[in-house]
Amino acid sequence: MSDQKNSTHAKDTGHTWDDNLRELTNQPPRWWMISFYLSLAWVVVYFVLFPALPLANSYTKGILDWTQMKEFQGDLAELEKIRAPFETRIAKMPVSAILGDKELSNYSVQSAKVLFGDRCAPCHGNGGAGNPGFPVLADDDWLFGGKIEQIHQSIMNGRRGSMPGFATNSTPAEIDLLAQHVLALSEGGSNPVGRNLFVNKGCAGCHGMDGKGLEMMGSANLTDKIWRFSPVTKDSVKHTISHGVNNAMDKNTRNAVMPSFAQQLSDAEIKKLAVYVHQLGGGK
Amino acid sequence: MESKDSAHIDQSGIDSLYAEIDYWHVNTGEQTIHAKRMPGRFRTIKWITSSVWILFFLGPYLRWNGQQAVLFDIAGRQFHIFNLTILPQDIWMLALVLLFFSLLLAAVTSIAGRVYCGYFCFQTVWTDVFIWLEEKLEGHPSKRMKLDKAPWNFYKIRIKTIKHILWLVIGVLTGISFTLWFADAYTMWASYFSFDAPMVAWITVGTFTFFTYLFAGHMREQVCFWLCPYARIQGVMADATTIMPTYDLARGEPRGKLKKKSVTEGGQQGDCIDCKQCVAVCPTGIDIRNGQQEGCITCALCIDACDAVMDKISRPHGLIRYASLKELDGAPALPLYKRPRVIVYFSFLALILAGLIYGITHLGFLELKILHERQPLYVQQSDGSIQNKYVLKILNKTDQVMSVNVSATGLEQLELQGVESAFQLSPGRVNAFTVFIRVAPEHIHQGRTAVDFVVHDINQPDIRVNYQSMFFAPNPP
Known part of the structure; x- marks a missing residue:
């Protein structure tokens, strides 16, 4: 088929190079044209549905009222829903009971990992490995006690040697x-x-x-x-x-000062951190 | 060439062949192919090979130990194949299965051409069934061509509507059957009827219906010509020793219409009487007499057609037959086991098969991975002993809760902590546990010592798995 279209009988624009290179006026394939017009139509649909055009102080919102932030918050809410049953139990239970509950202590360790990285690791090192001047949390020697309640106290109220x-x-x-x-x-x-x-x-x-x-x-x-x-x-x-x-x-x-985290972290977060620290390897 | 014996030729039968000759054209893609259907040896073979696809429709209803025998449970991340349960950790076997079949395709092609295309391919089989339906409804090819050209009247609308509805029904059934392999078949049917099947199921059924209808109903051989890559690469898979439906040029040429006079002339004309029956029956509308070409799916229906004609003109079968190029040249064909391609392909196939058999027989019940804590690598305890932390990831491949014990060896007097009670492993998933090893400094003789962990089932101690990890300590002075 293509051979026929490129034959000498096909219409051209009149442009010829190197004696025999002609620019033909063949139509693009129909499926190509259809997808081309469909994509143009989609542009219009997109502009109507989604944020598209910047305005002076704002932008066109689109009728779906979609933003990336809203989608993220929706996903986060979904995540919170999964976490909620654990979190409510943790909020109600004393920290020693959380440690005793295998499911909750597992959850706490997983969930407090980021908290520990943000709040504790800068001084105590990753995994509680310690730093010069800052105690190792993974060993079994504790200045203020290695029982779960004592660790909880240390995080909550801070310590001062x-x-x-x-x-x-x-x-x-x-x-x-x-x-x-x-x-x-x-x-x-x-x-x-x-x-x-x-x-x-x-x-x-x-x-x-x-x-x-x-x-x-x-x-x-x-x-x-x-x-x-x-x-x-x-x-x-x-x-x-x-x-x-x-x-x-x-x-x-x-x-030798350990700050208090009572103002910075929620009650449940402190409990989870206490369980996390207790599980590092030295808890009593 | 011996002279033809005109006494046995039924001239009226031949004339009827020539009468329809104008219907048959070589496919240029611009008109629908209405291939003639006739019974024959290869037609029968084709029905038999096509029927393997019945398994596709009926397989999901097969039960085994009260469960679906073959179930690819994507959501549950488990494949059930009769007694076997394959978890994502064993999915490398799927790669071997795919490799096996792709190599098998190449191996078979090197021996006998596109056997898959002609006899097994879903495109061929579904198209064949669709055309069979078409013929039942609209009649044989010349009638169908007339109907296509006829103006729209009540009869045409009725016939065409029924045909398209039946095609769509096959499409829907194909789609539904496909989804049944991925969820419990009966529950799935129920959810289709109550309209609460998951969205992905509806989309799958819709997609399958659309493409079955489009490919088997409308595009047919165009899929083989323009969409399927296999047609394009077969040239490098086949060689001069590959047997394929081939027109015996030496015997057939010079071709010519069989007339009463020419028969008696004797020896002037080849066996091909140019009746175009081979073109007539070709589902892809090619002329096999032009030699091997990309449009040939080696369905061998032209062999049936030609043999029927040879019967009519009392010539031996096999003007078109399964033959290799070498054979046509009169060269002796190497036996299969001496052809390098065959040897290479089949040794790879054997290797892959061996891998699969190893995989299936060594699935095991437990899998163990141990991650040694990196930060800190080791911790000194108040009594001076060194403690290392390990996370054990134990996969329970059975479908029941397992109780396992953990032990470790490698250093004198090592103290394994965190294993006071047996670990309970949930079925079909990875269970993580933290353990510690503590060793007094006098038993540590090097910075790194290998430690062997063993996990074994409490109830069946021979179900065990081991893993070697390391114990880290400061280098002794």
Whole structure:
């Protein structure tokens, strides 16, 4: 068929190149023309249905009143509908019961992942891996307790470590001895002279006679392998003993403040985060 | 060539063939082909091979253990084929199945041309059924051509309406039957009658109806000519040893109309009496005497037609026959097993088949993947031990809840935590669990140690699956 149309008898525009290249006036195929006119008609339909023309301060809205944002919000509402039964239960239940419920704790872990990334990971690291100066959340050593309720409290109200500096009332030698004792404690040993100082200087008042710390006060357990302030060197330990933690009198003091999230997050969000942190690997 | 024996030729039968000769034209795509239908060996074969499509219509009603025997449950992400349940994780076998059939198509084409087109293709089969209906309603081809040209009267409108309605009914049935493979057949029928079938089902039925009606009713051989890629690539699949319906040029030429005089002349004329019966019966309207061409779907109906004519003029069958180009040249054909193409194709087919058999026999009941936590890779605990976190993804391929135990080996005194109670696996899906491994530092001798996890069914301990993961720790000094 095409051969016939390109024959010498076909009509042309009169333009000829290179002796025999002619521009023919054949019609495009009918199916092509039909789709062409249909697409033109669709343009009109589209302009009527959807936002199309920019105006001075606005744009033509289209009779469907469709916007990308509305579609997104519709999808989000659908998602919320799926989440609603979990969320309402979480809002009503105490956090320990949520942890006990396999379905809800699974949901919490999945759902709090993004929250953790946004709110917690900047200091505590992805997966609670910790950062210099910020505690690891994936281990089993907790300053303020690793029970689900205690974690919940920590997130809700924040925590503030506190330790006086001993530089003002101790000699460098004493501080050195104290540091030796503390380092020995974590290896399961002790320094007899340092131990006396530990009691006399009042360290035992917060860290306990055995140095295991008190969750009530958030004082660190000195007998385990986990250190609040890294790197773990004698100088670092001496610095902490000398200048204390959050000691307003000393500008070289250690900072150890966990903010409160009660204002920033909803009750349910905090519960979900508590479950998430508890499941990181160290919850008790 | 021996002289023709005029005593056995029924000249009136031949004359009737020539009388209709003006009806038969080679297809140029500008008019509807009204092919003549006549009984014969290949016609019978064609009906038999076409009937495999009955399976398409009746298959969904087959039951097996109280369930639909073959069900491609897309929404549930499961394929049920008799006893087998195939989950998305095993879908690589589908790729093998597709590969198998596409290679089979090529392999068969290299041996015997477009067997699929002529005998099995839905386009051929549906068109054939549509034309069969047309012939029942409107009569044989010359009548149909007259009817097409006739002015619209009550008779024509009635006949044409009935025909198109029947075509559409076949189209609807085709569409519905297709959807029945993807949902429970009886429930689906009920939902069609109560008009609450899902939208996708209606769209599918609509699409199938439209294209069945368009392709089998109106476009017919034009689909084979212009839409189907297979017609265009068969040239590279066939070779000189491929057998296809072929006109024996040496025997047939010079062709000429059979007249009483010419018969007695003897030896001057070939066996082809130019009756155009081969063109008449051709569903794609080609002239096979011009040699192999893209329009030939190798349905072999021209062989039936020519053999019938040869009977009439008392010449042996096979002026048009299944033959290779080599055979026509008089060269001996290589046996099948010595042709390189055949060997290559069939060794690939055998490989794919072996893969499929392996897949089906090794489906298993459990599948285990373990993701080691990357951040942090390891955590030091207060007693100095190192803890690693793992997420176990366990797929339960059975249709029942499974209770499984998890164990791990690889390091001395490793402590597996989070496995205090047995894991319950929901059927047909991946279940995720978090476990921890804790090892005291004195048992860690390297930064990375391989750990073998084993998951086994509590009730049937031989249903087990293992996976090797890693235990990470700081490099010992």
